[in-house]
Amino acid sequence: MQAFVDQLIQEGYFPGLPKEIIYLGAMLLAALVVLSFFVAPLAGITSWLERRVWARMQSRVGPNRVGPQGILQWLADGIKNLLKEDIIPSAADKWLFVLAPYIVFVGFLATFVVIPFGSQLIVADLNIGIFYLLAVTSLVVVGILMAGWASNNKWSLLGGMRSAAQIVSYEIPAGLAVLTIIFVAGTMSMQGIIKAQGWAPWDWFLFYNPFTFVAFFLYFTAALAEGNRTPFDIPEAESELVAGYVTEYSGMRFLFFFFAEWGNLYVIGAIATTLFLGGWQVPPVTDNPVLIGVLQFMVFFLKAYFWVFVAMWVRGTLPRVRVDQLMSACWKYLVPLSFVSLLGTAAWMVLYPKGNRLASFGMFLMGVAILLLFFKRVNYQIRHSRPEIYWKPYI
């Protein structure tokens, strides 16, 4: 990104302007383009897709009226929310109440700076990329706590407090799982981590050794909890807290929180893909740089979006956990297990400093076996109830 702007300055596109102003303009333009042409449609379509996937898992149809198969539902929702009255409770702390959605949104949007969509397609390849990611996603908790406090409503406050406790707790297993990968890759740069892996599944860090395999699931669980997703959505548990920290919000401010939540799903998937699933690595099939770029983007996008689907699927499967269960699951199970995976990986690296291809391949075969077992169980469910099968995604 910076190299590209420097090149433009060299070629004399912006005569007489100070360098700082050009950089500022370029950054704003990049943020605007990313926000309006990638993040906004992505979060919107994710919201629609989630409702469709969830509905199908409950034998319903889901929104399918606005546009073909309801794909424009998110636009209708957005327009409706824009037209709604923006209510600020009279007893609320006005400035914090107004500021909170933006903080949440900034915390989510800043992650897109380091997400590597391709070998060239990255805003800034920071050498502390993943560290930066962990730092800015923690900003979300500030916004949520602010929203809960400023609303001056006991449900909001409880939701905010729960969210703070939850995110702070789950940061630890997530951080340790990420640290496992930093051990193996030897770098914190997002591109560096991807370059340390290969295109083939057995070159991914997911199958590097049994401990990284466990670390992946630990990371995914902890990330779901950090994103306030079911089964860890106690901050906005509607049966206990109405809507948690968003209770008092209305109109577009309300939507900003959910915008961040759905966008955050993709960020979770993207981080998981970068760390464990080989990122944009593609098999060497062509020499055309443009074609390679497109292929890398598609591979990365699909891998990341698969985990978005899994998050929807988990939401359709698991019930919400209680507060005490949430805390005991984190401190009694996830934290010790992530320490085990960290130490195990460290020991593995002492034993095999160059990695063990045979063990990786064995782990890959085990992954395939788990997948086969899974489809066997699905087949069992279908055979026993003899339902009417309907493969088509549309209805």
Next chain:
Amino acid sequence: MSTLVEYVGNVAETVTTIFEGMAITFSHFVRRPMTIQYPDRIEKPVQEMLPLRYRGILEVDLDICTGCLACERVCPITCITIGIEMNKETKQRSFSHFDIDICKCMYCGLCAEICPTGSIRHSQEFEGACYNPAGLVRHFVTEPVPLYKPKKGGETDAQMITKVELGLKYLDEFATPEEKVGGAGAEEG
């Protein structure tokens, strides 16, 4: 030691139950949704899919109505009002009005049960939305209609035969108590 076994057991149980639960939801993901997309995107209107015994909005076939007023009398909330006039010259009795107020009707089915010819009956229609309550009063008489008198040797007109048969069939299906053979009870099983 037993704590460790319990700990590992808990982890194993969590993983296996989530695995099984995900398999169940995925199997539902590929099933056909139960939803009927009313009112459009279905092969035929919902009205045609309802059973004959469905208690929809009341309808009256005045061609086979004898004007016995049994329905008017039995109606617990008097939503049926019938007016009968006699022409002084021809001694012909005819309906001046036959109104059913759908607003009041509670779909108990007593009128349809008691009707001797099965002329008043529940239709399969259920969409009664309308802009004011007056629009919900169904007027069945636009011009005076003579009362129906069953002929001694049975009907001769083909159209009347089908109407009478339809009424009796409806009575048989709808109004016959469950114990009787061929009634509604047999159909439901």
